[in-house]
Amino acid sequence: MDDLQKFAFEKSRRDFLRGSALGLGSIALGTMLGCKNPGEQVVKQVLASAAGGDENQPLVNPHFVPKAKRVIYMFQSGGPSQMELFDYKPKLYQMHGQEIPASVLGTARVSGMTSNQNGFPLAAPAATFKQYGANGAYFSDLVPHTAGIVDDICVVKSMFTEQINHEPAVIFTQTGNQLSGRPSIGSWISYGLGSLNNNLPSFIVMVSKGGGDQPISNLAWSNGFLPSHHQGVQFMSGKDPVLYLSSPDGVEKVDRRRALNFIREFNLLQKDKWQDPEIDSRLNQYEMAYRMQMAVPEIADLSNEPQHILDMYGPDVKTPGSYAYNCLMARRLAEKDVRFIQLYHLGWDHHGRLSSGIQKATRQTDQASAALVKDLKQRGLLDDTLVVWGGEFGRTSFCQGKLTQEEFGRDHHPGAYTIWMAGGGVKNGMVYGETDDFAHNIVKDKVHVHDFQATMLHLMGIDHEKFTYKSQGRRYRLTDVAGEVVKGILA
Amino acid sequence: MPLLNIVQDWMNYLGHFHPVVVHLPIGILFVAFILEIVAWKQKQPGLLKHAIEICLIAGFFGAVISCLFGWFLSKEGGYEEKTLQLHQWMGIGVALLSGISWLVKKRYGLLNKATKPYRILLGSIFILLILTGHLGGNMTHGEDYLTAGMPQPFAGWLGIEEKKDSSVAPKPITDVNEAVLYTDIIQPIFSAKCYDCHSSKKVKGSLRMDEEKLLFKGGKHGAVIQPGNADASELMKRLLLPMEDDKRMPPKDQPQLTKEEIELIGWWIRTGADTKKKVKELAADEKIKPVLASFGSGGADTASQEVLSKVFELNPSEPGKDAVEKLRALGMIVSPVAKEKHLLEVSAINVPAFDNAKAALLAELAENIVWLRLDNTAVTDEAMGQVGKLKNLVRLNISGTVVSSAGMASLQALKNLEYINIVNTEVDDRGLLVLASLPALKNVYCWNTAVSAVGVENLKKKNPVIRVDAGDK
Numbered sequence: 001m002d003d004l005q006k007f008a009f010e011k012s013r014r015d016f017l018r019g020s021a022l023g024l025g026s027i028a029l030g031t032m033l034g035c036k037n038p039g040e041q042v043v044k045q046v047l048a049s050a051a052g053g054d055e056n057q058p059l060v061n062p063h064f065v066p067k068a069k070r071v072i073y074m075f076q077s078g079g080p081s082q083m084e085l086f087d088y089k090p091k092l093y094q095m096h097g098q099e100i101p102a103s104v105l106g107t108a109r110v111s112g113m114t115s116n117q118n119g120f121p122l123a124a125p126a127a128t129f130k131q132y133g134a135n136g137a138y139f140s141d142l143v144p145h146t147a148g149i150v151d152d153i154c155v156v157k158s159m160f161t162e163q164i165n166h167e168p169a170v171i172f173t174q175t176g177n178q179l180s181g182r183p184s185i186g187s188w189i190s191y192g193l194g195s196l197n198n199n200l201p202s203f204i205v206m207v208s209k210g211g212g213d214q215p216i217s218n219l220a221w222s223n224g225f226l227p228s229h230h231q232g233v234q235f236m237s238g239k240d241p242v243l244y245l246s247s248p249d250g251v252e253k254v255d256r257r258r259a260l261n262f263i264r265e266f267n268l269l270q271k272d273k274w275q276d277p278e279i280d281s282r283l284n285q286y287e288m289a290y291r292m293q294m295a296v297p298e299i300a301d302l303s304n305e306p307q308h309i310l311d312m313y314g315p316d317v318k319t320p321g322s323y324a325y326n327c328l329m330a331r332r333l334a335e336k337d338v339r340f341i342q343l344y345h346l347g348w349d350h351h352g353r354l355s356s357g358i359q360k361a362t363r364q365t366d367q368a369s370a371a372l373v374k375d376l377k378q379r380g381l382l383d384d385t386l387v388v389w390g391g392e393f394g395r396t397s398f399c400q401g402k403l404t405q406e407e408f409g410r411d412h413h414p415g416a417y418t419i420w421m422a423g424g425g426v427k428n429g430m431v432y433g434e435t436d437d438f439a440h441n442i443v444k445d446k447v448h449v450h451d452f453q454a455t456m457l458h459l460m461g462i463d464h465e466k467f468t469y470k471s472q473g474r475r476y477r478l479t480d481v482a483g484e485v486v487k488g489i490l491a
Numbered sequence: 492m493p494l495l496n497i498v499q500d501w502m503n504y505l506g507h508f509h510p511v512v513v514h515l516p517i518g519i520l521f522v523a524f525i526l527e528i529v530a531w532k533q534k535q536p537g538l539l540k541h542a543i544e545i546c547l548i549a550g551f552f553g554a555v556i557s558c559l560f561g562w563f564l565s566k567e568g569g570y571e572e573k574t575l576q577l578h579q580w581m582g583i584g585v586a587l588l589s590g591i592s593w594l595v596k597k598r599y600g601l602l603n604k605a606t607k608p609y610r611i612l613l614g615s616i617f618i619l620l621i622l623t624g625h626l627g628g629n630m631t632h633g634e635d636y637l638t639a640g641m642p643q644p645f646a647g648w649l650g651i652e653e654k655k656d657s658s659v660a661p662k663p664i665t666d667v668n669e670a671v672l673y674t675d676i677i678q679p680i681f682s683a684k685c686y687d688c689h690s691s692k693k694v695k696g697s698l699r700m701d702e703e704k705l706l707f708k709g710g711k712h713g714a715v716i717q718p719g720n721a722d723a724s725e726l727m728k729r730l731l732l733p734m735e736d737d738k739r740m741p742p743k744d745q746p747q748l749t750k751e752e753i754e755l756i757g758w759w760i761r762t763g764a765d766t767k768k769k770v771k772e773l774a775a776d777e778k779i780k781p782v783l784a785s786f787g788s789g790g791a792d793t794a795s796q797e798v799l800s801k802v803f804e805l806n807p808s809e810p811g812k813d814a815v816e817k818l819r820a821l822g823m824i825v826s827p828v829a830k831e832k833h834l835l836e837v838s839a840i841n842v843p844a845f846d847n848a849k850a851a852l853l854a855e856l857a858e859n860i861v862w863l864r865l866d867n868t869a870v871t872d873e874a875m876g877q878v879g880k881l882k883n884l885v886r887l888n889i890s891g892t893v894v895s896s897a898g899m900a901s902l903q904a905l906k907n908l909e910y911i912n913i914v915n916t917e918v919d920d921r922g923l924l925v926l927a928s929l930p931a932l933k934n935v936y937c938w939n940t941a942v943s944a945v946g947v948e949n950l951k952k953k954n955p956v957i958r959v960d961a962g963d964k
Contacts, residue, residue: 378962
């Protein structure tokens, strides 16, 4: 029986029986224990059992003292190649053109795009590597800016996932399940911890333009079964980040307020009648939109950013919708205590012509990503902001397509990939995990997507095993039934 | 086979029948007791006389045989001496008294004069029977067999405290590397699998494992642990014997140790059987690593808890509702930093008009506020006087305000302050240097201020622990 029907019937037979059984029982117990007012207790019990669904309560406050107050997740959609960026494998240069050893390839599945190739020749990375920082970590010449912040970040080379295609892999990384329909990490955190700034949504999404043609579905920032005001609010890449936010000409702020109050009364009447929790969400969203009318234009106004800051983020920063612009916006939103800021950059899916493709992708993202970390740091915000850079899977060390300098590409590889994190309770200047000589299999400190998610929640002060939401008769977790906090990277 | 040995074997064997035989006199004497009550109620002293006599004499022989077998059993050892003595003499008492009552009943059963002493005799047999049986039960099943698990409120009435015996409840291991190998890992294994027969309750083979001294002393065959040499240690040998072997420990039908537990004990003995050392101080070999890893934290990291300020262990009194409400009415965000903590974070993120006058409200929550954001508000140096009263403050962000060095001087009482953000303020070198005296301070952010490179150097010189980030100029 769904909640609406239930309300219509006021109480189901089962509720009545449960209520009366508990009620009678507690009268008896109350009398036995000399309770002063058993009647009152019974009323409460019966009410509680009639309401039924009071199990789903947001945490409001974290389980324990958090290290990170907010998250900026720079999602690199498409599957950045770990061999070209962070995971230096000299052997690949030596063995260029040779078949990947069968012992390395193993029995793991290969995607349908390469499974019918005649062979799997290794391809030398289209980049050169150097060591940087106090820990001597390797970075390629494609990411010189990221290499410049090596002492502030933690590079995790041992990520792995279960999905080999984009959509399920993205959804898996974002919601903990490969099928869409579960809440995104940002929605979980928005629902669980609420907002630190009532004038802005607690989960904001920005998808940058100019990356590539691989689409990203808005299911990645869906609220799933959580109340819908916890879905990611997508800021548009135009001049107005939120559409229709400015009042039409001739409409005064007072009028808007009065109109909203009037609508609110109607909605409350409906709520009384139907008890649909989605009406609460709607009320919330109206109010949020009203408050955003003030807050968002202020956020989007970059005129007070000094030139040297703009220069840090790179030449694209003035183009609304570019990755650099979004990174700067992310910093401004973090300054305003927005809980979860999710950036997506598309254009990492280099099945062919990897060399030029990855150059374009890194040119668009490297400088701004590093600038964001530096900018947060100098403002004293990196201490309690968790910054994550990473995609949904890695790429194969063997070639897809024709093995020439220009033409070669790499296929999807879920077995090993690299991400990096910074700030918010993560050890800095660290490289965690190791892959084999072919960046194909993980040989040390594997980190599953659920482990990563558990760690993220841990840094926000949430015990991922205790943070559940009951929907359609089952309790759900972001990490499903798995996930362990990666203690090795905690500061 | 020498005769002595044959006798010994038979004694041992018959000793095992003590628990069986012992129930006969108990039952039989009980029947005598019931029959006597029936006769008394019928007011015919002669009634059932014969039957009672039979019961008493049968009970007597039963008790004698029980005593004998009990004595055989006691030769095997492993029982607590004092209880054993008491049990033995009480058992002998039961046997003697039942014999005497039989005599009395047979001779004087019909005489009124003898009735009273006879009844006292019978009553004392009854009481002795219960006590002796109870002691015997305690020796086989453990002293708390009857009291442990007694439902409340009865246990409370009898003044029985919750089960507290020598067994060691394993405390949850959060980080195995920080765990003391003996007390946190090995002892709980002993407690769960060995103490039943080798502790104060019962001392089989004269071996007690519940106290370190006695454990290292060993049992009747000498020491069971050779520190540094697991293979030569009797304890390990017994653990590894095949299940069918008589010397195998724990015996066949008892709860067994897991492979990992045996591995851990072996490692503990190999590394010197130290009782104080932590796991991380001992050399972990390849075999033991996966076992240790199964305790939760394989990583060497323990810092995550230590990094937190001591402030978070405090739990001051609940914040004043009035003060919280007043702040919230201004649009301030006031919320506990974690569940069940009265420590607050306070943020003026949406209140740019927050000023010195309003800052006075903060002082009402002086014990509670640990994180404070007053950035980009109208506060000035004057408000720092109020902020300086927040003795548990750990993080302070006043960036984008007109606070200057004068304000810094008011912060000197903040003994717990770890983080201060004075980006975009008017603080200069003088104010920065004041911060050097804050004992807990770790991070200073002073980008876009009047602070010079020399000022930063001076602060670092005076307090090298502090990390100063002056940003990119």
